[in-house]
Amino acid sequence: MNWNYLILILAATIAGGIIPMTVKRINANFSIYLLAFTGAFLFGIIIMHLLPEVYEELGHQAGLYIVLGFFLQVFLQQLSHGMEHGHTHMPQEGHRHIAVMPLLLGLSIHAFMEGLPLGFKYNDHSALPSLMVGVAAHKIPEALTLITVMMHAHKKRSELWRILIIFALVTPLAAILAGWLGSRFEVVQHYLLYVVALVVGAFLHISTTIFYESGTKHHELSRKKVLAIAFGLLLAFLTLIFE
Known part of the structure; x- marks a missing residue:
């Protein structure tokens, strides 16, 4: 377990939360391009590192668990209203109430799922640090x-x-729990691989949704958004040099 990466994830989460508390007016394009960049980076990490890992270990079963993870995320976003990929869903004029608990529950379950693969021991030595950075972003x-x-x-x-x-503690604690149990019980390490496949499916849903829905009018791919996506994919590609 690399504590530096967990601290990075904790710090990134707190930094993201501090922004709306300290900046009175955030440019809408900032969130759009930040989401596009981080979504593309995470997508690239999944395709280049995690998919080969789970298919090598699980074979055709991997596809089943990836699809299950994809639709598990569809269910979770009914609670979180898609906050994982930047949807805010503010109440309409005249309706001030926001159902806070379902939002927190859905996003916290997602954050816990994000942390579990961080406690898994990958054959690809560049997979874990790449995933850690992708999750932090x-x-x-x-x-x-x-x-x-x-x-x-x-x-x-x-x-x-x-x-x-x-919220910032959920993902690091899930990683610590998974790593601790996996190092002591071989069966836990084995079943963590299935969890990784589920999370791959969830991440595929989130990252691809970001590409087409993150804030732009009519969900179009603007030139700047395409550049943000391309930059995220380029950085993900560069992680291959650490293999």
């Missing part, structure tokens, strides 16, 4: 969206900090 817009929604739910500043810190 994704945490910035994820936390930014979460705290933005909580601010519109009129949460006090102390509550915002409490929500942010608890």
